[in-house]
Amino acid sequence: MRIRKEESVSEVSSFTIRLNFHGDLTFFLKSEAGNKILERRLGEKTSVKDVIESCGVPHPEIDLILANRQPVGFSHILEREQEIDVYPVQSPPTLFPENHLQVRHLTKFLADGHLGKLARDLRLLGFDVVYDRDAQDRQLLAVMNIENRALLTRDRWLLMHKVVRHGYYPRSQDAAEQTIEVMRRFDLFCAIAPFTRCLRCNALLEKVEKAEVIEKLEPLTRIYYEEFRRCAGCGQIYWPGSHFDKLRARIEGIRRMLAAESQSENQR
Numbered sequence: 001m002r003i004r005k006e007e008s009v010s011e012v013s014s015f016t017i018r019l020n021f022h023g024d025l026t027f028f029l030k031s032e033a034g035n036k037i038l039e040r041r042l043g044e045k046t047s048v049k050d051v052i053e054s055c056g057v058p059h060p061e062i063d064l065i066l067a068n069r070q071p072v073g074f075s076h077i078l079e080r081e082q083e084i085d086v087y088p089v090q091s092p093p094t095l096f097p098e099n100h101l102q103v104r105h106l107t108k109f110l111a112d113g114h115l116g117k118l119a120r121d122l123r124l125l126g127f128d129v130v131y132d133r134d135a136q137d138r139q140l141l142a143v144m145n146i147e148n149r150a151l152l153t154r155d156r157w158l159l160m161h162k163v164v165r166h167g168y169y170p171r172s173q174d175a176a177e178q179t180i181e182v183m184r185r186f187d188l189f190c191a192i193a194p195f196t197r198c199l200r201c202n203a204l205l206e207k208v209e210k211a212e213v214i215e216k217l218e219p220l221t222r223i224y225y226e227e228f229r230r231c232a233g234c235g236q237i238y239w240p241g242s243h244f245d246k247l248r249a250r251i252e253g254i255r256r257m258l259a260a261e262s263q264s265e266n267q268r
């Protein structure tokens with residue numbers, strides 16, 4: 001008697017997924033500009049994360065996913081027609097607060113090689129940012145994982161890498177605006193500590209007696225300045241000289257932008 005073999009592959013007929021992108025996630029939908037609802041026709045079971053990323057939106061930007069109005073995780077499998085709502089980190093906090101996918105407050109970062117000015121601004125405000133202009137992608141991802149840092153990059157493919165847990169894609173190309181974006185995304189406003197971190201190497205600065213560093217100072221600096229800080233990492237010495245005024249002006253500029261932004265939000 002011949003035994004008929006069963007088909008081992010279960011056939012899934014094709015189906016349509018409707019994705020509704022909320023808030024500023026539409027920023028990533030450039031190819032279909034102005035359209036926040038996209039449709040994807042699928043021929044096989046696919047995770048909701050893969051379908052969302054196929055639309056150009058990196059997963060670290062997504063805080064809440066609803067499938068037919070119920071919260072799901074990134075690994076949720078799509079196998080029939082569904083309505084998917086995708087929310088950014090600034091999604092309404094009252095909407096399924098237990099099911100948000102992103103950590104709101106993080107203080108350790110890693111900036112890719114194109115974000116040197118952003119890294120410098122964040123360090124100026126006291127934030128811990130690893131930055132190496134020449135680092136390769138795989139080195140960035142390794143440091144990010146080992147030190148549990150949030151990845152800052154404008155390379156959306158890098159941000160979509162499966163090992164990335166926390167990250168952010170600065171929308172603006174202006175470093176001061178990017179700095180404010182990062183502070184808003186990671187809730188850093190209460191953690192600002194200007195002039196506490198080395199701009200060159202990211203290590204913390206420590207107060208040091210003038211006598212300890214006097215040998216390394218220029219003649220006029222020896223005369224005019226009494227307060228010094230030294231980097232615990234690279235030994236760079238900082239004092240409130242003319243470069244300090246420029247840095248202070250930079251911080252004030254960022255603070256003014258912040259104040260203007262919160263004023264316009266209050267008026268909305």
Ligand SMILES: [Zn+2]
Pocket residue numbers: 198199200201202203231232233234235236
């Ligand atoms: Zn240093």
